[in-house]
Amino acid sequence: MRIDVITLFPELVTGVIQHGVVSRAADKGLVELKLWNPRDFTQDRHRTVDDRPYGGGPGMLMKVEPLLACIQAVKQENPLARLIYLSPQGVLLKQNLINQSVEQGNLILLCGRYEGIDERLIELEVDEEWSIGDYVISGGELAAMVCIDAITRQIPGALGHQDSAQQDSFSGGLLDCPHYTRPELINGLKVPEVLLNGHHQLIQDWRDKQAIGRTWMRRPDLLGEMELNERQQGLLKEFIAESKLT
Ligand SMILES: C[S@@+](CC[C@H](N)C(=O)[O-])C[C@H]1O[C@@H](n2cnc3c(N)ncnc32)[C@H](O)[C@@H]1O
Known part of the structure; x- marks a missing residue:
């Protein structure tokens, strides 16, 4: 996939290109990025890239011709x-839009x-x-x-572990489950027992239940947008019952 970026400040954008997932994906040839500066397309001595708005008022606009x-x-x-014009007036970016792109x-x-830029x-x-x-x-x-960054993560092969993107929040419409690493005990808080027993199905059930429960607690709007299957409905019931006990 190729992504061109038009910006008056290419050096800002190089930050994301030169590090982490995006940089590794570019090295593997999965994504090609090129930066363009409208200032390089100016014709005047001062390389002007801004202009006054018709009708007056505060602020400037990006100059039309070089852009x-x-x-x-x-x-x-x-x-x-x-x-794509990045704009506060645009459609709100969500995981679906990223995946479609x-x-x-x-x-x-x-x-x-x-x-901003001239409406025309x-x-x-x-x-x-x-x-x-x-x-x-x-x-x-x-x-x-x-x-x-969000797009590159979804390109097959871009992440170290193939399934990582599928397990992230929003990928199946839900938030991700909580995660734990060593040590087992920290300041009196223990890692949930089920994660220590090596029983893959029980671990998966626990993770799925936490993901559904967490979504129910923090982002009920997301649950409203999807249809839970029978297993998920059961897990949510269990989660709600357990949360009433604690
Ligand atoms: C100061 S903003 C201009 C805002 C514009 N006057 C308005 O109120 O709609 C300058 C630029 O930042 C970018 N920008 C600002 N907020 C953004 C947002 N929420 N999402 C995407 N781009 C944004 C746009 O490219 C915009 O042209």
């Missing part, structure tokens, strides 16, 4: 990619700065707008880094 020239150059190299293939991520560029060039949450950050770079 448009940059977008067109990226599209020439990556013609089948969908262009991996299936749909190449992407161009456009990072806004200042007050959105009409002309942008396929979708994505938001990472109902809050405003100063530029699209952090949002692009979130997308790159």
